[in-house]
Amino acid sequence: MRFHSLSKLTRPSRDPARRAQDAPAGPALSDEWSALMKAAQDGHGGAYRRLLNEMSEWLHRYFQRRLPIGDVDDAVQETLLAIHRRRHTFDPQYPFGPWLAAIAKRKWVDQLRSIGRRPTEELPEHLSVGDHEAAVTSASVLAGLLEQLRPAQAQAILLVKVQGYSIEDTARETGMSSSAVKMNIHRGLARLTSFVEKCDDVD
């Protein structure tokens, strides 16, 4: 069986309570992080360590909802590196939350792109799986995302990237040519990425 991590793609929630959980921080915490970042910009290592530790917890929660579990750590570290490299761009006159959320969202999109480019992997037939919650959530979210695509694109992505069919099998199954299957996957993934990019999830 082949498996592609796209099946764990998650979409930002429309539920206000869940969106609130996704927000970088409440006003008080955002002010605190803003003060810590200001101190970090002035070279205060202790404040910076505390800020990065607190942010990494939030980033873990943020990416756990949006990425396959195996990609979460990478995304958190990439985001922390980006924050470190661009810390001089934070203006303490403005709230910290939107600054952090914008960088995290960018890194999320980058990670989705890299998932789309990643080759599919062969997995053993009998693989023990611990927790199904993320997969179940991802499946329902994926179904919602696929509704945004044309039927041919959704079908090609579902068969090849999710169910693990080969291009040739999918072509036979759907009556499309192999190149049409590839093109539908490519365009469908591009459209999904573009759709995800346009979502204002954590403003």
Added chain:
Amino acid sequence: MTSTEALIRNLTADLTPVRRRDVWREAGALLALGAVELALILAVQGMRPGMGRMILSPDVAWKIGSLALLAGVACTAAVRSFAPPARPRRGVELTLGLAGLAIIGGALVTPAAESGRSLLDRLSPAQGMICATSIVVLALPIMTLLAVLMRRAAPVHPKRSALATGLAASLCGALIFTACCPMNDPLYIIVWYSAGVAAVTAAARWLLPRRFRL
């Protein structure tokens, strides 16, 4: 210790103070570069004859006024777009909307005498190519400066920021070129200035997002 904890330890180990990004300093650098370019082009080509008198005529006032407004809006949009929470699309849309209004304004201020001339005569392709090329040349240093500022900042929409950068650089180039451009016909300005602006904007949109990594 997890790899994230190790990363945090490394990042905080030798933390040095950083100089905060200052949009006013960036705007000042842009203004200074524009002033240098203006001084250079005036030294090389000289100001167009009768500029003091003609600046009061509707078509010349329209040309300089609308380009100054567009360049100001586009530069603001570009510099603002380099901050993570910014939305460059709004700035680009505002610039393009104002450009549309400026084109309509150009049609309104076209002198009656110009309307009687043939299209080829009004467009004057040989002179138009010189104008468009000059705009591209004048825009390049400004685009380079904006690219450096973009690289040092943190635009989270690099493609849209690149578009805003291209518009800003080309409109600044066009504004500087008005000091020595001998043509006043709004149709000519719209066609050839737009060609220069479009070329620079397309190049910026294509080139700048490459090799940019947040």
